[in-house]
Amino acid sequence: MSEMSINILIGGEAGQGLVTIGQLMAKALVRGGHDVLVNQDYMSRIRGGHNFFAIRTGPEPIQCTTEMVDILVALNKETLEIHGSQLTERGIVVADEKIDCRGLNALKVPFNDLASKPLFYNVVALGVLGAAVCNDIAILEGLLQDTFGKKGSEIVASNLEVLRKAYAWVKEQNFDFSCMPPPPENPDKRIMINGNEAIALGALAAGCNFLSFYPMTPSTSVALTLINKGKELGFVAEQAEDEIAAINMALGASWAGARSIVTTSGGGFALMVEGISLAGVTETPVVVILVQRPGPATGLPTRTEQGDLNLALYAGHGEFPRAIFTPGTPEECFYLTHRAFDLAERYQTPMFVLSDQYLADSYRAVEPFDLDKLPEVAKPLLKPENPKEYKRYALSDDCISPRAIPGFSEALVKVDSDEHDEQGHIVEDAPTRVAQNSKRLCKGCGLWAEVVPPGYYGPDEPDVLFLCWGSTLGAALDASEMADLKVAVLHFTQVYPLKDEQFMPFLEAAKEVVCVEGNANGQFARLLRQETGYGVNNFILRFDGRPITARYILAGLKNIL
Amino acid sequence: MSEMSINILIGGEAGQGLVTIGQLMAKALVRGGHDVLVNQDYMSRIRGGHNFFAIRTGPEPIQCTTEMVDILVALNKETLEIHGSQLTERGIVVADEKIDCRGLNALKVPFNDLASKPLFYNVVALGVLGAAVCNDIAILEGLLQDTFGKKGSEIVASNLEVLRKAYAWVKEQNFDFSCMPPPPENPDKRIMINGNEAIALGALAAGCNFLSFYPMTPSTSVALTLINKGKELGFVAEQAEDEIAAINMALGASWAGARSIVTTSGGGFALMVEGISLAGVTETPVVVILVQRPGPATGLPTRTEQGDLNLALYAGHGEFPRAIFTPGTPEECFYLTHRAFDLAERYQTPMFVLSDQYLADSYRAVEPFDLDKLPEVAKPLLKPENPKEYKRYALSDDCISPRAIPGFSEALVKVDSDEHDEQGHIVEDAPTRVAQNSKRLCKGCGLWAEVVPPGYYGPDEPDVLFLCWGSTLGAALDASEMADLKVAVLHFTQVYPLKDEQFMPFLEAAKEVVCVEGNANGQFARLLRQETGYGVNNFILRFDGRPITARYILAGLKNIL
Amino acid sequence: MINIEAYGTFDTAWCPGCGNHSILECVKLALSELDIAPHQVGFVSGIGQAAKAPQYLNCNMFNGLHGRSLPAAQGARLANPNMVVIAESGDGCNYGEGGNHFLAALRRNMNMTLLAHDNQIYGLTKGQASPTTAKGQVTKTQPFGAPSEPFNPVAVAVTMHTGFVARVFSGDQEHLVNIIKQAINHKGFSLVDILQPCVSFNKVNTFGWYKDRCYRLDESHDPKDWDAAMKKAVEFGDRIPIGVIYKDDKPGFEEGMPSLAAGPLATRELNKTKLAEIIDSFT
């Protein structure tokens, strides 16, 4: 329920620092006890164009972004033109005094006067906005301290001065910012984190210690977080020459004892497809983080979509098992990535975490992850029992062969991209092929037995059930609460394999099932029909590169019902 | 019905020339009016190991290979050990006199005496076998003439001498070769061709004039045929540095006016996945020939499987239309490849022809393709009407924009891997994205409207309906005729898109539907359920790298019923 | 001469002060001075800031995948030997993701030009080390400094006896135009490695940094002398020679491919009689 929330949108050109302002502001709100949910919209360019950073905030849980704007911080005129129509009735504009606000309810800020030089425009904006929505200047001061501390006390002092001046100026104006609800009393401690950062932390928590990657928006910040936060943990990262190198390097490392991750987006993932197959046949653990953006090909590189589910499902020639996780929140990003590592190690096959640009860049206030509550992640063997007799692909009842790491005993660890015998040597005969291929495929049954059940939210026997996966969770929840029907949400955080008994009763109990997906083909609905025979007839799809919102869903629902 | 057929298996080490003997023998049989069907089984090595070349032949149509052997030509002892148990009751062994045939009915050939030097062993084998199964030595002589003609008359003469000597020697033995039926009278003219050669000819017939490829078994012979047969047609071919280069080169060429093909197998295709997506978004025609072999990864490089259907279906990130053809015979290889080019040009999107090693290497006797009966293949525009106003991605009712070739008028032809406007310029706005993405996807409806219907063979309302696709056609047909139930076959030569009205009545009319596929997961059956909701419950699957045969199907059927 | 206005003026998505602006201008100048009309030229690019260049002039354009401009460009060359083919992309595109294609293109020596905008950084993805980034240079993804030796495309091209090898600087426009013209005129593969400041992400190799180091090669340098060329190719430090480093007029790829002689593939007609004979050869 985000009834009490407001939505702050900071808009301007790339290069104007709106992300800095936005991040600091959001963090201040979180420190103040508010919930936040950020939606970042940016172009595939470094300067110019039009970007925005929207913070939805309030004292109660926020589930998704919204088109409506309550406070529009316009760093340029264009922002007003583009977003003016999104202002709510109570909507306020904050803009430089030189911008013509055409009669809108605007706080016109004398940026030039408040900032001694253009470098400080950002801090002015922060001070102004902070005064509007955060009644405790100490929080803002602390934030600047944390941010600029490393740069020396002089820098901190000059920033603080500007901040205080801007803050004070706003207070003098007596402008009505009452749309901003007060913070809750005694709020719990929260961290502010986005989907990509949460994935990186989940990986680190699972003992991941090796990354090979090639930069690609919107996945790069997973790598950045691993590299920069992992520094103190002895994390090893290498930027590869291309994505093919990245996946093969990750597999070589995994064979030699690393816990490996690769991070990429659509086109980069496409290049990894052969390597995925190598992971499958060699039974080498690897976790693939695929942060989706709209395709085909380069498509819309900085926008969001859920268009690569099919590719993830079938990436790799030949047949081998896998699991695909599709978190809907940063928390789920953290826990499911952690889980992916455990499964990758136990089942010795590639695991996938699918996110998308919306979730990747969406900061949220989150309860700090409790490391002690995490299950232990499985480990390979350093020294198998009878090293001399060790067989990497030993046949066994559960189809899982003990995985030894080479170099720590006399065991020879042979992995092979060709079909192979138990030792790992190349073979061509039919019986060995059948034995090894069956062994690999049979691991899929184990995976199936421990599928994460979908989340069911809402009343029993609803009029409408929203079927969704991944980042659309929040929008579906919001929409379900806003609709004047009895609506529930069935959200899949694991889309493959599917275990029908976990959800078929929900589908059957609902009057109408509506599939909500961020793609044009309803890829998940098709998968569902493939796996269960259950056909969905109603779709709310979006493929314009923008995140699905509650309003979008409700509008779609009107067309359907 | 292949009741009157016999099966000749020539076995030996790689490097012993068994393919040469086999090809010449098969050709002689075809020239003599017999039908033939070849199954080649070889290891991933150049010398040594064990390979065989099996020719099933007879006066009536042959549909598939068989495990049973009537004439076993053993070029070494191992062949007898491996294949001895496959001999039929009437089975005969042909082997060097030094090989111990352990009481089998054997013609023991004095190879050393008959061949003046080891170089001629092959011709001796041909002469001996020829005498056994082909009563007209003139055919064999003509064949040697054709084969060695280019090397000069002396070579021809010495080969002919050996041939005649071997032939005469056999005739002297009065060995009983009566299992070989006589040739038909007045046979129609046939050519001998395998699946890969037929694909190459189909491409040439469609005006294909550009190939970029990277060698990969079992696809290489498509490239070889295009290169060597295309020489006189001005065909342009380039061996690329890798498969990524191959697909991108083909697309660049296609943009600039070539009719492009790429040929590959599983792992190579995996590397093309990003390029496929580029073809989709740029709307650039290309035909992809994917000759399957067992995976994952390197798998069994010289064997057969139908394991890459899923990958072909979803190769490429993002969403765009495609069609996938799965010929079951060399004739279908020819005609469907031809069709793939026409569709690629008309719909400006990638088209796929899926074959596999079995079909690729399987020579058959085929009616010569009649070029005059082929439909015209669509062509792009050299000069669009108003060159100055030309827009590569003009929106239109049928969602297809006229495709101009750059350089032949003042029209500027801009294609873009980013989302783009009608001109082809990069854009990021939502409405243009929706318009262009919808335009691309809407082409899929056109493709759906002209799907090649599956072939239905056999009685109405059968007890059992074999559902199959691609190379398994012949085995399914043979099995349907051999079974003592009322059996029919539904064979898909186009597996995507699927048009349910073309086949649902057949599925519903059958008592039992049994899916026959050369993979472990029943990929086509899953696709069928995804597209239609129809779930198949009975499967006969094979994934040991060997072709599905009628006996294999019948054995599987026993387990099911 | 074709008026430069025929090449149009477009809004770009580049940062103010970026070297790309200057390169774009020089490309237009070179084309117009060479009297090449927009529809005669085919620009093929990858993905990156540099790779956007063909979006900003009137031309035929194939804006393909990151790293893959060279194969597509060569495909276009093979399809239409009358097309002036120019591949244009960044250092990451050509020497990173596309490194294998770079090597293959040098070996093929087709008649085309590669304009490699070399800002020694990944611009569009916000500042990771590229293959030409100096060893030790700190970036967000290389907090301990770029760990590898930088790639020297010019030296590798000279090693491989590439037809035409030049290094230039986006800040020396007159020189740049001249070299681009020579490159396009050369009948074989021409590499033009264009040093270009990235004002947003490369704070080391700035305009001033290049300006201070780059000096034009004069007549004393004989680009046909391989040893001399190699010396100049590896000079990249306090002094950076710009100009034509190496030149070899050996026959191009096209001359070894008889099937190309018949002209553009788009105008070919299928010879059905010959094809029928080919089918017959399977008897």
Added chain:
Amino acid sequence: MINIEAYGTFDTAWCPGCGNHSILECVKLALSELDIAPHQVGFVSGIGQAAKAPQYLNCNMFNGLHGRSLPAAQGARLANPNMVVIAESGDGCNYGEGGNHFLAALRRNMNMTLLAHDNQIYGLTKGQASPTTAKGQVTKTQPFGAPSEPFNPVAVAVTMHTGFVARVFSGDQEHLVNIIKQAINHKGFSLVDILQPCVSFNKVNTFGWYKDRCYRLDESHDPKDWDAAMKKAVEFGDRIPIGVIYKDDKPGFEEGMPSLAAGPLATRELNKTKLAEIIDSFT
């Protein structure tokens, strides 16, 4: 010294007379003479005839994808700095499909050895031109002759100042063993390009062809002299120098990566306290 028998004897799938047999023997000799036990060494290979080599000796093995042995090998190195890592594959694998990885590996200069069996042909796929096939050499897929200039891996490696660059001939076993030992001992990336006859598909570069041309470099050649090395690197015709062409003891990749100092990744324990602090830093 480890007894060579520890490395075992296996049936191979190679043709009789193939140079691979000799190389395999020399590899085993070198390892045993260096006193390296089978479980201490990790062989990483691609796909091809050469790439089968690790199947035929006792060792840890990662037999990966065609063209991708180098990334996997480097991944292994990064995961375990105690492992003796040897990548072994053919010319097609390393310089064709894997060309980009070859360049990157030269730039990284990790402590590992690449044994590139260079038969100047694609053996396993039956005789297509490889990147090192001579221009004009006719094959089934190149009926007009290979259209590109051959790739000279040694020259490119020298150009890039690779740590250890050698060219050897499979037919000179004593020499080969010696060079492999030096390569393994070198603390940085070692390229050993091994000329090897393919009796089945390369009828030009036969045993005799190599035998007639290859001559051992003697002390007069100083591998630390880059100019001299470059001269020897490009000598590939009537005379082919074999031996260590170039050597540079510059610091390896590992030294620029502080996180590698803590030893093999497999033995690391997660520091939960630090991680909790990191999580806290998001407050």
